Amino acid sequence: MPEPKYIIITAEGRDDMVERTSAATSPEWPEFMLNDPVANKYWAALYRDFPQFQFVLADPETDEIMASCNSVPLAWEGGFEALPNEGWDWALKKAFEDLKAGKTPTIQCALSVTIPKKFRKMGLSAHAIRAMKEIGRANKLKSLIAPVRPSFKHKYPNTTMTSYIKWCGSDGIPKDPWMKVHAREGAEIVNICYQSMRIVGTVEQWEEWTGMRFPGSDKYIVPGALVPVKIDWDNNQGTYIEPNVWMVHQLG
Numbered sequence: 001m002p003e004p005k006y007i008i009i010t011a012e013g014r015d016d017m018v019e020r021t022s023a024a025t026s027p028e029w030p031e032f033m034l035n036d037p038v039a040n041k042y043w044a045a046l047y048r049d050f051p052q053f054q055f056v057l058a059d060p061e062t063d064e065i066m067a068s069c070n071s072v073p074l075a076w077e078g079g080f081e082a083l084p085n086e087g088w089d090w091a092l093k094k095a096f097e098d099l100k101a102g103k104t105p106t107i108q109c110a111l112s113v114t115i116p117k118k119f120r121k122m123g124l125s126a127h128a129i130r131a132m133k134e135i136g137r138a139n140k141l142k143s144l145i146a147p148v149r150p151s152f153k154h155k156y157p158n159t160t161m162t163s164y165i166k167w168c169g170s171d172g173i174p175k176d177p178w179m180k181v182h183a184r185e186g187a188e189i190v191n192i193c194y195q196s197m198r199i200v201g202t203v204e205q206w207e208e209w210t211g212m213r214f215p216g217s218d219k220y221i222v223p224g225a226l227v228p229v230k231i232d233w234d235n236n237q238g239t240y241i242e243p244n245v246w247m248v249h250q251l252g
């Protein structure tokens, strides 16, 4: 595979990055995933307060976004096995709490790598992880932790994450495409964060987000969801609790 050509652009000094990256990445996600309240609360502030940790890989000729990447610095002194169950939501919130409290960051946490369909299957995702790790090193952080969203788990919504992550080749590398890239870049699985994202809406909202109808209270398999969505008509509520996998890269 030829080496993809790109330039790395961080959000430093660029006011248009939130809009540009949102326009490029939103169509790449199932609509319900754009309704995580923690993400919606902090996303714009991410580009304002941690611009050096937000970057894109851009086509050097057309300036198109080939990959949009987000991470945050965190102050974490605990062992990695103690990383919380609330994975992604926890990390995003904690970055802002640490900043407010004036804590010195020690590690970096990956939040997202999104590659528009046009630029997929070119091997770009490993380049995105390497660029993210370089940013961590440049900021003197010791490790890159990631609440990884396995990219094929949505095909197996009824399989527990505990079973899913055991699906490895004889070399011990996970079969899941996105976990595989992290593992090849040196990351190890440390834990499952079962409640990494929590997306709650009315039944009507869930019908709108998914284009489905939910005739009664039940657990439904929804395209793009890693586990079933619980629909509760009595309380007019749909709840999706997304499990992710904590993986850790050393930056030394």
Ligand SMILES: CC(C)(COP(=O)(O)OP(=O)(O)OC[C@H]1O[C@@H](n2cnc3c(N)ncnc32)[C@H](O)[C@@H]1OP(=O)(O)O)[C@@H](O)C(=O)NCCC(=O)NCCS
Pocket: 028, 111, 112, 113, 114, 115, 116, 119, 120, 121, 122, 123, 124, 125, 126, 148, 149, 151, 177, 178, 180, 181
């Ligand atoms: C996950 C994502 C970043 C991976 O990027 P990509 O460009 O698709 O993947 P790459 O070309 O770098 O390939 C990485 C590996 O995954 C495999 N892979 C990628 N898509 C695949 C598919 N549809 N079927 C089978 N394998 C696939 C590749 O073959 C490669 O493995 P290999 O080197 O053993 O052949 C991209 O699919 C994406 O942006 N998805 C939507 C957002 C998302 O889920 N992001 C991750 C969570 S933040």
